[in-house]
Amino acid sequence: MYWYVSAYVHKHGLLIFSAVVMGAILFSVFYRVLLSVSQFKKTTHVGRVGSVTLATIPRDIQDKISNGLTTLDDAGNPTPDLAERWSVEDDGKTYRFILRKGLKWHDGKELQPEDIVYNFTDTQVVITKNEVIFKLKEAFSPFPMVVSQPMFREVRKRKWLIFSNASILGTGQYKVVQMKNEGGQVREIEIESQYERFVYRFYPTEERAILAYKRGEVDLLEDMSGIDALQTWSRTTITTSVRKDQYIAVFFNVGNELFEKTVRQALNYASQKPIGEEHVETSSFCSKTTPQY
Numbered sequence: 038m039y040w041y042v043s044a045y046v047h048k049h050g051l052l053i054f055s056a057v058v059m060g061a062i063l064f065s066v067f068y069r070v071l072l073s074v075s076q077f078k079k080t081t082h083v084g085r086v087g088s089v090t091l092a093t094i095p096r097d098i099q100d101k102i103s104n105g106l107t108t109l110d111d112a113g114n115p116t117p118d119l120a121e122r123w124s125v126e127d128d129g130k131t132y133r134f135i136l137r138k139g140l141k142w143h144d145g146k147e148l149q150p151e152d153i154v155y156n157f158t159d160t161q162v163v164i165t166k167n168e169v170i171f172k173l174k175e176a177f178s179p180f181p182m183v184v185s186q187p188m189f190r191e192v193r194k195r196k197w198l199i200f201s202n203a204s205i206l207g208t209g210q211y212k213v214v215q216m217k218n219e220g221g222q223v224r225e226i227e228i229e230s231q232y233e234r235f236v237y238r239f240y241p242t243e244e245r246a247i248l249a250y251k252r253g254e255v256d257l258l259e260d261m262s263g264i265d266a267l268q269t270w271s272r273t274t275i276t277t278s279v280r281k282d283q284y285i286a287v288f289f290n291v292g293n294e295l296f297e298k299t300v301r302q303a304l305n306y307a308s309q310k311p312i313g314e315e316h317v318e319t320s321s322f323c324s325k326t327t328p329q330y
Contacts, residue, residue, distance in 0.1 A: 078229060080234040083257045084254070085246070089223045117137075120137070121137045128176055130173045134169045136150055144192075187209070202218050211230045214234070224238065
């Protein structure tokens, strides 16, 4: 064995030495990259209830993926985001937003002013080199809050070089890794940042969502109203919160004599209202929705 190893080293010693040196150099240069690639990302599977399309992805998920011209602080006041700053002109009828420099979509494409698209009616939009100008017919002071809606770019992602699915690109901390669509409905969205990953799965009813939780398909259920079936489950924590971006509205047919004004007032007075929380009163169906601007 000694003579065999000695002969092998004598013949290939230079190659072995060069390989060791090159390996050490490459490792010293790329070890940070290797660490970031191999870093374990915590993955959380989240269950939601509702019918979701590309245009109706829940706002909290949108905020993770992308940004709007403005963003809202904890007090609900607009602050600059994609826009570096803005100005109000023409007695509140014109809003001029100046974009930040160096903004890019998740695919590396530079964000251009023409990428800022909002579906507003009766609004003239003027695009310049680094500005987006909105000209309204009437003054509207909450307009900077409206443009906090995140911006997206729709793309087609190929799968197995044959099929392609509609997906979206944003500018935020999280990017869309995968999106599963069936018949125009989004069934699953997988997003990730540098350190963590979320997989959102959407179910048609709360019963289906609870069943998925029991099967272990999801680790967390959000925006649930009927949780009695999980009250006694061990290692399950239930947290309640008030969603201020949603409301429940009851509309009465005022032409029906059963819903005269005194009856509607009595129902209003009899309804229990949370103390210290905001609420909206409206005056036959009940629907839960997200306000659309």
